[in-house]
Amino acid sequence: MNSLGVRFCRVLKTPGMTTPRRVSRGRMFSIQADLPRLPVPSLQQTLDKYLTTISPITTPEEFTTTEQIVKKFASNEGPKLQKLLEEYAVGKESWLAEWWLNAAYLDYREPCVINSNPGMVMPAQKFNSDDDWLAYAARVARAAVDYKSLIDNESLEVEVLAGKPLCMVQYYNIFSTCRVPGLKRDRLVCYPPNKPNAPRHIVVMHNNQFFSLDMYGSDGKPLGEMQIHKLLSKIVAKSQDEGPAVGVLTTGNRNTWAKTHASLLKLGDNPAHLDKIEKSIFLLCLDKQPRETHDPSADELSRSARQMLYGDGTKASSTNRWFDKTLQFVVGRNGNIGLNYEHSPAEGPPIAALLDHIQDYINKGRESEPSKGTTDIQHLSFTVNGSIEKAIETAKTEIDIFGSDVQLTAHNFTGYGKNFAKSVKQSPDALIQVAMQLAFYRDQGHPCATYESASTRMFQLGRTDTIRSCTPKSLEFCQAMSSGSLDRTALVNVLTEAITAHRKYTAEAVSGQGIDRHLLGLKLIAIQNGMNVPELHMDPTYSKALHFNLSTSQVPCKSSTVLCFGAVVPDGYGFCYNPRPNEILFVTSSYKNCERTDSQNLANRLCESLMDIKALFPATAKL
Numbered sequence: 245m246n247s248l249g250v251r252f253c254r255v256l257k258t259p260g261m262t263t264p265r266r267v268s269r270g271r272m273f274s275i276q277a278d279l280p281r282l283p284v285p286s287l288q289q290t291l292d293k294y295l296t297t298i299s300p301i302t303t304p305e306e307f308t309t310t311e312q313i314v315k316k317f318a319s320n321e322g323p324k325l326q327k328l329l330e331e332y333a334v335g336k337e338s339w340l341a342e343w344w345l346n347a348a349y350l351d352y353r354e355p356c357v358i359n360s361n362p363g364m365v366m367p368a369q370k371f372n373s374d375d376d377w378l379a380y381a382a383r384v385a386r387a388a389v390d391y392k393s394l395i396d397n398e399s400l401e402v403e404v405l406a407g408k409p410l411c412m413v414q415y416y417n418i419f420s421t422c423r424v425p426g427l428k429r430d431r432l433v434c435y436p437p438n439k440p441n442a443p444r445h446i447v448v449m450h451n452n453q454f455f456s457l458d459m460y461g462s463d464g465k466p467l468g469e470m471q472i473h474k475l476l477s478k479i480v481a482k483s484q485d486e487g488p489a490v491g492v493l494t495t496g497n498r499n500t501w502a503k504t505h506a507s508l509l510k511l512g513d514n515p516a517h518l519d520k521i522e523k524s525i526f527l528l529c530l531d532k533q534p535r536e537t538h539d540p541s542a543d544e545l546s547r548s549a550r551q552m553l554y555g556d557g558t559k560a561s562s563t564n565r566w567f568d569k570t571l572q573f574v575v576g577r578n579g580n581i582g583l584n585y586e587h588s589p590a591e592g593p594p595i596a597a598l599l600d601h602i603q604d605y606i607n608k609g610r611e612s613e614p615s616k617g618t619t620d621i622q623h624l625s626f627t628v629n630g631s632i633e634k635a636i637e638t639a640k641t642e643i644d645i646f647g648s649d650v651q652l653t654a655h656n657f658t659g660y661g662k663n664f665a666k667s668v669k670q671s672p673d674a675l676i677q678v679a680m681q682l683a684f685y686r687d688q689g690h691p692c693a694t695y696e697s698a699s700t701r702m703f704q705l706g707r708t709d710t711i712r713s714c715t716p717k718s719l720e721f722c723q724a725m726s727s728g729s730l731d732r733t734a735l736v737n738v739l740t741e742a743i744t745a746h747r748k749y750t751a752e753a754v755s756g757q758g759i760d761r762h763l764l765g766l767k768l769i770a771i772q773n774g775m776n777v778p779e780l781h782m783d784p785t786y787s788k789a790l791h792f793n794l795s796t797s798q799v800p801c802k803s804s805t806v807l808c809f810g811a812v813v814p815d816g817y818g819f820c821y822n823p824r825p826n827e828i829l830f831v832t833s834s835y836k837n838c839e840r841t842d843s844q845n846l847a848n849r850l851c852e853s854l855m856d857i858k859a860l861f862p863a864t865a866k867l
Contacts, residue, residue, distance in 0.1 A: 272398035272416075275409045282338050282703040283756045287326040290759045291318055297712045297759065298789050300691045300719040310785040317780045322766070325778070329769045338705040340761055343768050349588060350430045356423070356586060357495045357567045357643065358650060358810040362820070363552030364592075365654065365831075366581040366599060367804050368544065374577070378480065378530075381575040382472035385446060385528055386612055387605035388573065389459050389466045391598050392419050392525065396437040403593075403701075405754065410701035414590040418598070421570040422522040423586050425502035432588055435523050443523045447624070448479050449572075450530040452563050453487035454624035455479045456520050457528075462617025471614050475621055480530065482623065489563035489636050490626045495554070495643040496635075504635045512627030520624055527565075527572035534560035534578065538648045545654040549808045549831050552582040554647045558640045562647065571595075582805075591697065591708060592799035592807050592820075603803040650810060653843040654831045659855050661826040668861045672823045673798050674746040677713045678721060678739065679857055680819060683849035684794055685722035688840065692793035695812075698753035709758030713796065717745040725856065736860050792816060798823065806831055814838055817846055828854070 291314050299307060333339035352360070371377040394400050395415050403410040420435040420443045435443050444460045457475050459467055467475075493504050508514045521527070536559035537547060547556065552574055555562030565572060565584065573583045585595055628636070662672035677696060685691060694713040700706035721742040724730050730738065752758065767781045780786060793816040799807040801822050808831035811818045818833035830850070834841035 271402060272395070272400045272412050275402055276411065276413075276704070279409065279411055279702070279704045281333075281336070282340055282700060282706060284326070284330050284333050284339065284765070285757050285759070285762050287322055288318065289757070290762045291322070293759050294763065294789075296716065297714075298785055300714050300716055301693050301788060302785055306785050306788075310783055313780055313783050317778055321770070321775070321778055322780075325766045325769055325775075328773060329765050332769060332772075338703065340707075340765065341705045343765070344707065344761075345432075345588075346429065347768060348764075350426075350432070351428065353428075353498045355495055355497060355567075355643075355646070357554050358646060359812075360587050360809075361553075361567055361584055362587065362592065362807050362809040363549060363554070363584050364582045364595060364599060364799075364805060364807045365545065365548045365552050366583075366603065368548060369579045369581055371577065371579055374480065375477075377575065377577050378476045379469070379473050380581075380606075381476055381528060381530060382469045383606050384573055384575055384581070384602055385459070385472050386466065386469050387602040388526060388571075388598065390605055390612075391601045392437075393466070394601075395419065405699065405702065406751075408702050410699070411704055411706050413705060414594045414701070414707075415597075417589040418570055418585075418594060419525050420523060421586075421589050422524075423568040423570075423588060424522065425498050425505045425568070427499055427502045430498060430502075433522055434589070443525055445520070445524055446526055446528055447521050447524040447566075447569075448476065448528045448530060448621075449491065449564050449566070450480055451483045451486045451532065452489045452491060453483040454490075454517065454521065454626070455483070456524070456622040456624060458619040459525065461615025463615055465615040466612065467618060468612045468614035470611070471618055475618070476530070479621055482621075488626060488628050488633070489558070489640065490628065490632075491566050492558065492563045492636055492639045492643060494565065494567040495562065495646075496639045500635075504632060507629075507632055507635075508626070511629060511632075513624075514626055517624040517626055520622075521566055521569065524569070527569045529561070529564050529572055529574045531555075531561040531564055531574060531576040531578070531580070536560065538644075538650075539652075542652070543654070545656070546652050546831075548580040548582065549652045549654045549806075550647070550650070551576060551580050552584055553652065553808050553810070554584075554643065554650070557644050557647050562643050563640070571598075591699065592797060593699070596799050596801045596805065596807070599805050600802045603805070649836050651834050651836050651843045652808060652831060653833075653847045654806065654808065655829075655847050655851070656804075657828040657830065657851055657854060658826070659851065660858060661828055662823040663825045664858065665823075670740070670743050671747050674743040674750070675857065676798070676821060676823060676828065676854075677711075677746055677796070678718055678742045679853040680794065680796065680850060681714060681718040681742075682722050682725055682853040682856070683846060684817070685719075685726070686853065687846050687849045688793075691719050691722065692816075693789050693791055694794040695792040695796060696750075697797045698750060698758060700754060700756055700758075702754065703756060709753045709756075710760040711746070711750050711753050711758075712760075713746060713749075713794070715742065715745045715749065717742040732860055739857065739860065794819060796820070804829060808833065811835060811841070815840055817841060817843065819846075819850075 448455045538557045550556040665672040665675045696711035698711045795812040796819040806829040807820045821830035832843040834843040
């Protein structure tokens with residue numbers, strides 16, 4: 245979470261990042277040029293909705309003060325800024341893209357790990373031997389390359405939301421992409437398949453050591469699983485001893501990492517090794533059995549979430565990572581499977597689609613044909629000096645302190661799933677969001693500013709806006725459930741009103757009529773034109789509205805996969821969920837140093853709230 249109050253769901257457009265301004269070879273980009281551009285909502289509409297959204301989280305005195313500030317803004321600088329923003333938007337694929345990349349993302353100086361990089365947990369496996377382990381890792385790698393071929397050939401189907409086609413650029417930018425640290429601002433590099441010398445290799449990490457593995461034979465075809473398995477076995481055999489934990493440097497403050505990165509570039513073959521990592525199609529992290537974990541009392545699913553989110557500490561796998569890499573698959577000897585991804589190029593759904601493809605590929609049990617002319621592995625042995633060794637030890641200490649403060653609770657709620665919501669004619673997502681409002685209200689005794697990610701991919705280069713799930717209607721429902729003054733029929737009516745309000749806000753946000761990105765644009769256009777930041781944006785209520793004590797995201801997957809991320813404020817919760825037909829997989833997160841939050845308590849409250857909502861409907865409703 246940065247000073248703009250945004251969770252890391254970023255638009256990106258930077259040198260090397262491809263936008264499909266070309267003749268399409270396949271169906272993936274067949275409608276790209278016809279997609280509309282992100283609109284600039286009307287000023288009065290945004291201001292009216294802003295007042296509505298802050299009403300549940302402000303005192304009467306705070307609301308009155310802010311109402312006067314909003315009225316002043318609407319009649320003074322607001323219209324001028326609106327006109328400047330509309331003029332700025334003319335001719336751009338997205339008026340938000342460049343601002344969003346720099347102001348809300350690459351300028352962020354706190355560590356990527358936990359703060360912005362999500363983890364994704366796939367179904368656990370049981371490996372009886374190292375051979376089983378590496379055979380599975382080979383299938384994961386081969387399945388990922390198989391998915392990449394669909395993107396390279398532009399043969400993925402165009403996704404549709406509410407009958408409208410979506411921008412597919414995010415898919416094109418998830419492979420061969422990497423974040424590179426810089427002083428004050430990072431940069432993002434991507435090496436797309438339609439450029440000369442497109443990358444053919446992945447980088448494999450084991451025991452903190454790096455190896456380049458060419459995934460294609462001399463005939464241009466991907467290696468078969470048996471070929472990959474053989475090379476992975478060779479890598480493990482060559483890396484029985486731990487290497488210098490260079491990867492842990494990517495867990496640090498971005499300015500600190502940028503300075504160390506500059507020092508690394510001055511030593512030996514390090515420039516070539518860093519170039520290999522940045523250009524690699526993806527990273528494959530082979531995690532050995534952990535010596536120790538940060539939360540040994542946690543259940544297996546929660547421990548797996550920790551392993552995917554940040555490696556679960558330096559005595560587990562936090563040093564066997566490169567957190568700047570867009571995709572790093574994790575295959576643990578303990579059977580934990582998943583990935584960690586640097587969030588810049590894409591939201592969760594494209595990554596979830598990739599994991600679903602991998603799961604389907606593996607489940608089919610097919611063996612791909614071997615290629616011809618394999619290339620031997622290349623060991624990327626970093627040169628370090630005393631100052632870099634000191635930086636590594638500092639980074640180890642910091643990630644262990646940061647990681648051990650994180651409380652993660654992964655849970656599989658089996659009381660019902662989205663089939664039940666549909667059977668009572670309710671939106672599954674809206675029902676879960678209202679249940680979470682009730683859970684937080686019961687946990688804390690008051691409502692809070694809540695973020696839910698809304699996809700704006702109906703537009704060119706679309707990414708997200710904010711669904712503000714805390715509404716006057718959701719607060720009314722929470723109060724009604726707590727007071728016990730209404731009968732079941734009346735409670736169902738109040739619940740339905742809350743769900744309807746959520747659905748309405750969602751529809752507006754995905755249609756480019758959200759308020760958060762618009763308000764940000766008005767602030768940034770003022771700065772760009774040398775004007776003072778408006779009083780509206782300096783108002784304590786605006787800061788309160790951006791202090792998301794609940795940061796939430798639905799990332800649906802066909803498989804039993806769930807995404808996790810850290811809470812975005814010190815006294816808040818993270819909440820990600822995968823609603824399935826008859827269950828809801830979710831992960832809650834919080835920080836142990838905040839006495840007011842406890843992710844296990846919130847998870848319990850959510851399960852309780854979901855069951856209380858179910859009890860409002862007739863027993864004939866389908867689970």
